[in-house]
Amino acid sequence: WEISAMAFLVEVLPCLNIKVWRERILQLFPIYLRRECKVMRLLVLRCLMVLCKKPSTAENMENLTESLTEVLKDEDREVVWMTLSVLSDVLLNRDVPIASSLALQLVEAFRPLFDNDDSHVQVLSIRLFQVVMELVEEEGKRPLKDCMRQSLLPLFYHMYDE
DSSP: OHHHHHHHHHHHGGGOOOHHHHHHHHHHHHHHHTSSOHHHHHHHHHHHHHHHTSHHHHHHGGGGHHHHHHHTTOSOHHHHHHHHHHHHHHHHTOOSOBOHHHHHHHHHHHGGGGGOSSHHHHHHHHHHHHHHHHHBOGGGSTTHHHHHHHHHHHHHHHHHHO
């Protein structure tokens, strides 16, 4: 029944204008993202993609970043691609810098995706890596230097492949 309810939510979500409903729904998503069920993850990600289209909601989705980062470890390329798309919307709609701890977590999650079999996943992960490096708060860049150095060689190989 959970899958049916989530499918219904995907259809109804664009009609919901009540901010309280969106906030409550966002609080439930980390729980459902941890589930092993691919269908449930895809439905939650589809809901998040719909919610990202509303700028006011995209700002509130920062709390989901940790859960979304965990989903990037999924073996299914569709799940990973949708997760990257949601993260892209969340990160590109930011007006404030990213904390260095969050930036490090994201950069470490993106790096393995540079070698993904799906070229769309590769390109989007590299693009998001760049966005995170640009958005990280100035005083937080020092801890990222080691991670950045480790990422340069894979990035160079991918640039050479293109």
